[in-house]
Amino acid sequence: MLSKTMFILASAATLVNSQFDPTSVPYATRQAWCNSQTSACPILCLQLPGASGTPTTNTCSADTLLYDCICSNNVIPNASEYSQTIPYYTCTETNNQCVEKCNGDSTCQNDCRVKNPCGAQDPKRVNITTTAKATPTASETPVNTLVNGATGAGPRMASVNMSHVYGLCVLVGGFVAGFATLL
Known part of the structure; x- marks a missing residue:
């Protein structure tokens, strides 16, 4: 076989x-x-x-x-x-030669590539490592929903999003304090 x-x-x-x-x-x-x-x-x-x-x-x-x-x-x-x-090389070169023969006709050029795709169309993933994902607990889900509007994003995502808010507050506060000292 x-x-x-x-x-x-x-x-x-x-x-x-x-x-x-x-x-x-x-x-x-x-x-x-x-x-x-x-x-x-x-x-x-x-x-x-x-x-x-x-x-x-x-x-x-x-x-x-x-x-x-x-x-x-x-x-x-x-x-x-x-x-x-x-x-792969012969496929792409065949497509390039097809495009050249189209004399600028964009529909023909598109057909050259779309109707003759090169490389993997549905590649198999091999030699990959899978990692177990922790399922959010009931207490984490409401926090995720409130912070980023979607459930299941995990507590790390919530803290990352909140850090942007706190950072913005510190930045704006610094500008306000700077202008207050000038007056």
């Missing part, structure tokens, strides 16, 4: 690259794209369960823009979900 999945993903990457003419971009730009792709591969692998940051394969050809990124767990990350990767 894993090898079949790898074949499908590799075929999809090849299909995407086959729709894009690499020679439409200067060679130096393609080299920079490949450098970014090979730099991104270890980071992409770290996003996968059971993979280290050392891929078993990490190559990119500036001539063809074909790349391989196979992680230590033999999984190919979906590079199209990330920026700084060949799929």
Whole structure:
């Protein structure tokens, strides 16, 4: 099953690259794209369960823009979900070329980008730390409601909002005292 999945993903990457003419971009730009792709591969692998940051394969050809990124767990990350990767660069360049062909027609230009979004459309959050949030007690809720008009903001929010009020009072009081001494 894993090898079949790898074949499908590799075929999809090849299909995407086959729709894009690499020679439409200067060679130096393609080299920079490949450098970014090979730099991104270890980071992409770290996003996968059971993979280290050392891929078993990490190559990119500036001539063809074909790349391989196979992680230590033999999984190919979906590079199209990330920026700084060949799929992202080819997508954005395809959109740029589409916009150029629109001859200033803003509807056409908008369609070029909206109908062909690049990067993650619904990214998965991985490697995040969750923190338990304390639920406000009954005695905290009325204070929150009175101070900032919304319940559940927590006691810290109430004190931050009140500090602005006190600070303003001190500032105005200082001005009044200063003018009183001049008279």
